[in-house]
Amino acid sequence: MTALTTAPAPAPTANPYTLSHLDAVESEAIHIFREVAGEFENPLILFSGGKDSIVMLHLALKAFAPATVPFSLLHVDTGHNFPEVIDHRDRTVARHNLRLHIASVQDYIDRGVLRERPDGTRNPLQTVPLTEKIQAERFDAVFGGGRRDEEKARAKERVFSLRDEFSQWDPRRQRPELWNLYNGRHAPGEHVRVFPLSNWTELDVWQYIAREGIELPDIYFAHEREVFWRGGMWLTAGEWGGPKDGETVEKRLVRYRTVGDMSCTGAVDSDAVTLDQVIAEIAAARLTERGATRADDKLSEAAMEDRKREGYF
Structure with missing residues (x-):
């Protein structure tokens, strides 16, 4: 009696329609940039020259290539920034022919609007220059590089985060974002903070920097x-x-x-x-x-x- 033999199963092949993890988060971020461009009148990108804002700008460049990025950039300058980062910021803006707004904390201190803190840090002093610049220029969508893995308060943030007419955030006004549907509706004077890197981790950012060959300070x-x-x-x-x-x-x-x-x-x-x-x-x-x-x-x-x-x- 002849033994039956079974042909070996074919080796599994990669699904050509399956995105890698980095491709998936990149695609989501690019989709968010394009959604904002189509829905808002005067968006803005917060750009400090740090790694997250550099990656965010890289994604914006990819989202609208070969056209230029249709948004201005804003840096809230504390005056205590690392020189290497400021140099990289300026070179990046010049390379891509972008428009950069600078809101200076030092200007507000010189005018007596803000006071130096006893501990010397100016990070908490950035809020007033930021919010006044948004109101003065009537920006209705502001891109930030915040990620949910950074800090527990940022983990509460939606991709589209509504801010009231005083730029204040109320977590109770967060809107559901089922099926990646984003609600940008806002009243006059309000604006929306937008976080295209929300679902990225620090490791994702670095792996993406390596894959894309992005220059850093x-x-x-x-x-x-x-x-x-x-x-x-x-x-x-x-x-x-x-x-x-x-x-x-x-x-x-x-x-x-x-x-x-x-x-x-x-x-x-x-x-x-x-x-x-x-x-x-x-x-x-x-x-x-x-x-x-x-x-x-x-x-x-x-x-x-x-x-x-x-x-x-």
Whole structure:
């Protein structure tokens, strides 16, 4: 009796219609940019020269290529920014022939509208220049680079986040976004904050930067820098008020996971000088970038949510 034999099953083939994870989040972000362009009259992109805003601008460029990006850019300049980041911001704007608005915190301090904080940080002072610029220029949609994995208050945010006529955020007014349907309806004087990177993680951002060959400021890679220890972080000395007596400046090999005001953005010890090394480091991290390196989020348990309610990013 002859034994029956079964032909080997064919090897599974990749579905050519299935998007990779990065393709999926890229496609979603590009869709959001195009939705806003079609629905709003005067949108704006917040652009600081940090990695998330750089990725956001890259997506906007892809969304409307070969045409130019149909939005202006805005940077709320604290005056305590990292020089490397400001240089990258200006080079990027010039390369793509974009229009950049700058709202200066220093101008508001000079006019007596704002006061310096005792701790020297100006990040919480960004709210008034931001909201007044939005109102003065009548921007009705404002793109931000916030991601839900960064911080618990940002995890509450929808992709389209309605702000009232004072730019304030009320989580109870968040609208459902079933099936990726976005509701941009707003009353006169109100506007919508839009977060195309909402569903991205820090690791997604870095993997996308590597895939797309996006240029970043060198500050994101390991380099020797003079820093001092305060509040569990390595901070950069500067005109903002550091170091104080008893705080010793030393040279260390560090890099930055996120960048903001020098007074509240900490560096991490790192020897990651390539994208692959940074990605491996992020994949092994157990703290979010803001949780690990942003002192302004540690002012209170609800520091970010309080600032968002007032009109912050």
